Amino acid sequence: MRILVTGATGFIGGFLVDDLLAAGHEIFAVARRESNRQPLIDKGVKLIEADLSDEQSLQVLKQYPIEIVYHCAGLVEDKDLSKLYRANVAGTDNICKYALEQRAQRFIYLSSVATVSGNEEVPLTEDLPYNATNLYGLSKLEAESLVLEYRRHGLPVVIMRPSMVYGEGEPHAFDTIMRLLRYRCLPLIDEGRHKMHIAYVRNLSRALALALYDNRFLEGSFFVADNEVLTQRQIFSILSRVVTGKDPVSLPGWLTPALTSLPFLGKKFKSFVKDREYDIGRLKAVGFIHPFTAQEGLRKSAEYWLKNNVARPRS
Numbered sequence: 633m634r635i636l637v638t639g640a641t642g643f644i645g646g647f648l649v650d651d652l653l654a655a656g657h658e659i660f661a662v663a664r665r666e667s668n669r670q671p672l673i674d675k676g677v678k679l680i681e682a683d684l685s686d687e688q689s690l691q692v693l694k695q696y697p698i699e700i701v702y703h704c705a706g707l708v709e710d711k712d713l714s715k716l717y718r719a720n721v722a723g724t725d726n727i728c729k730y731a732l733e734q735r736a737q738r739f740i741y742l743s744s745v746a747t748v749s750g751n752e753e754v755p756l757t758e759d760l761p762y763n764a765t766n767l768y769g770l771s772k773l774e775a776e777s778l779v780l781e782y783r784r785h786g787l788p789v790v791i792m793r794p795s796m797v798y799g800e801g802e803p804h805a806f807d808t809i810m811r812l813l814r815y816r817c818l819p820l821i822d823e824g825r826h827k828m829h830i831a832y833v834r835n836l837s838r839a840l841a842l843a844l845y846d847n848r849f850l851e852g853s854f855f856v857a858d859n860e861v862l863t864q865r866q867i868f869s870i871l872s873r874v875v876t877g878k879d880p881v882s883l884p885g886w887l888t889p890a891l892t893s894l895p896f897l898g899k900k901f902k903s904f905v906k907d908r909e910y911d912i913g914r915l916k917a918v919g920f921i922h923p924f925t926a927q928e929g930l931r932k933s934a935e936y937w938l939k940n941n942v943a944r945p946r947s
Contacts, residue, residue: 633737633844636660636698638684638727639705640677641667643803644742644794647837648704649677655841660696662705662727684723690730700844701731704742708768708804720771721778728782738850739782740790740843745855745910747773747793776853790843791853792836795910799833799929800936810937813872819881821904822888824865829857829909832929835922839915848918855910858926864904870927874934 635652639645640661652659653675660678663669669679680696682689684705705727707719724741731739746769776791783789798806812818839856843849865882872880883891891901924932 633699634658634660634697635700635702635844636662636680636693636696637702637704638662638723639703639742640672641669642704643799643801644797644833644836645702645704646671647799647833648702648840649675651837651841652702653677660698662690662693684727685718687726687729690726693730694734698734698736700738700740701727701736702740702742702840703727704840706742706744706772711767713767713770716767716771717774720768721774724775725778728779728787732782732785732787736787738788738790738844739779740792740840740849741776741779742840743776743779743791743793743853744769744772745793745795747776788850790849792840792843793853793855793910794831794836795829795855795857795908797831797833797836799933801940802833802933806933806937807941809868810871810875810934810941813868813880814875816872816876816878816881818868819883820865820868821883821891821901822885823882824863824868824880825885826864826905827861827907827909828864828867829861830867830926831857832924832926832933834924835859835929838923839920842918842920846918852914854915855912856915857910857912858924858929859912859922860926861909862926867926867930870930871934874931875938 635657637645637649637652637659640649640659641663649659649661649672658678660680661672662680662682662684663672664683665681672679680692682692684690703724705723707716709716728739779789779791809818835858836856869879872878888905892898892905894901
């Protein structure tokens with residue numbers, strides 16, 4: 633199939649492109665002039681220079697006989713809401729409009745669990761800290777609403793909502809986490825007993841690829857996360873053992889109220905004392921089998937980071 637991928641120069645998009653190429657598809661990628669396009673060129677991906685937030689620049693896409701659209705492009709930003717809306721909302725609106733006009737056979741949208749609270753399909757609320765995730769979530773919520781509107785107008789839409797994505801080369805938080813663990817500066821709050829349902833990028837990429845074929849994906853939306861729900865202690869212990877050979881420092885539960893009430897840092901600590909678990913039953917019901925366990929994904933990610941950053945410090 634002839635498949636267009638937005639966000640192909642990014643973290644998730646790059647893994648998806650590899651899986652789609654391995655399956656024998658012809659891949660086209662929208663990329664801005666300033667993006668690093670050489671890895672895609674080396675793989676034989678056909679590049680189309682355009683800006684998703686500029687509807688006029690997308691007219692060039694009409695020259696290509698695209699059958700499928702994967703919309704993985706997105707901006708994670710914690711300061712400029714207007715910039716977020718331009719990238720995540722206007723960009724989504726423009727690529728949906730193109731897909732509808734071109735009668736794409738399928739439009740697969742990479743949304744986020746940031747659009748919901750827990751497993752309930754409701755907007756983010758004021759009881760959540762107003763941080764980067766909230767700003768990002770607000771823009772993704774608006775973008776997902778637009779995608780649903782295009783579905784009502786006849787565009788065959790798949791909506792995939794991954795939880796926090798990690799993996800080899802993750803560009804946002806993983807490097808910071810690994811450096812803190814390496815220097816034993818990331819203690820486990822409340823003894824690390826709270827759950828974190830995360831998503832290994834290779835599991836997510838395979839789920840996105842599966843959505844290309846099964847029509848059951850065209851209804852509702854799908855949470856995507858690893859099969860295993862681990863505690864913070866389990867997650868950070870796996871990562872820490874790779875870089876230090878030791879488990880991370882653990883803080884007793886009686887310290888938690890004092891930590892979460894601290895000015896400035898209190899909101900950060902609060903993010904570690906909430907269970908985050910998502911219902912991936914719909915994903916399993918369509919036959920998805922996770923190719924990697926969460927434990928495997930975490931070890932592979934940590935080993936990749938260690939190999940590409942610093943050697944393990946001596947104990």
